[in-house]
Amino acid sequence: MISEHMTPQSVDMGKLILDGRTDQVRDLIEAAPQLATRCDEDERTPLHWACATGNVELVDFLLGQRVQADVADDAGWTPLLIAASSGHLEVVRRLLRRGADVTACTETGQTALHYAASRNHLAIAQILVQNGASVWALDKVKNSPLHRAVIKGHERLVRFLLEKGAQVSLSNAENDTPLHLACEEGYSDIATLLIENGASVEALNNRKLTPLDVATSALRHHLQGVLCG
Numbered sequence: 001m002i003s004e005h006m007t008p009q010s011v012d013m014g015k016l017i018l019d020g021r022t023d024q025v026r027d028l029i030e031a032a033p034q035l036a037t038r039c040d041e042d043e044r045t046p047l048h049w050a051c052a053t054g055n056v057e058l059v060d061f062l063l064g065q066r067v068q069a070d071v072a073d074d075a076g077w078t079p080l081l082i083a084a085s086s087g088h089l090e091v092v093r094r095l096l097r098r099g100a101d102v103t104a105c106t107e108t109g110q111t112a113l114h115y116a117a118s119r120n121h122l123a124i125a126q127i128l129v130q131n132g133a134s135v136w137a138l139d140k141v142k143n144s145p146l147h148r149a150v151i152k153g154h155e156r157l158v159r160f161l162l163e164k165g166a167q168v169s170l171s172n173a174e175n176d177t178p179l180h181l182a183c184e185e186g187y188s189d190i191a192t193l194l195i196e197n198g199a200s201v202e203a204l205n206n207r208k209l210t211p212l213d214v215a216t217s218a219l220r221h222h223l224q225g226v227l228c229g
Contacts, residue, residue, distance in 0.1 A: 054088035084112035109139035183215035
């Protein structure tokens with residue numbers, strides 16, 4: 001309950017949720033239902049914070065209060081984007097059942113699938129794709145989820161995205177393909193996987209360099225062997 005020294009305007013719901021005080025949050029919302037949808041200074045609602053902490057019990061409670069599942073904060077983060085980025089699979093499941101938008105993106109243009117790919121959350125990437133997330137989505141610098149998985153060295157995500165039809169030689173704003181990025185980072189296994197899936201070794205980026213040009217001599221030698229079969 002709200003004490004005599006506390007008003008709905010004075011309650012810091014985000015802090016209570018981060019502190020794990022779920023029962024108190026429920027009591028406060030039951031006493032003052034407007035708290036369920038009140039935004040803080042970053043335009044985040046209690047649902048944003050519950051998703052950030054992976055608090056399934058509180059997420060269920062808030063969704064039961066008919067709060068909007070797709071409300072975005074001041075940087076474009078929806079509850080689904082937060083849950084996917086944070087690796088909270090069960091929260092993602094609940095939001096998707098509620099109809100959360102898998103195409104929503106942050107101010108950088110990254111979707112939930114971009115974040116799952118970046119953070120190596122394979123199970124979340126799988127359920128997002130099952131629910132309509134596009135493996136071809138591009139952020140504001142034209143990176144696809146495949147670019148993000150390659151940059152971070154997440155081979156399982158790379159393999160999954162390729163299996164789901166990701167364009168293996170798609171260029172970003174710098175005209176870097178995923179293979180350019182794998183070679184620059186020295187990810188031999190990922191570079192091999194990309195070539196085996198048809199990645200071009202002749203694509204030129206904005207610096208007029210091919211993937212083999214940006215590889216170390218050892219990686220270049222290895223990949224030339226892969227190309228020769």
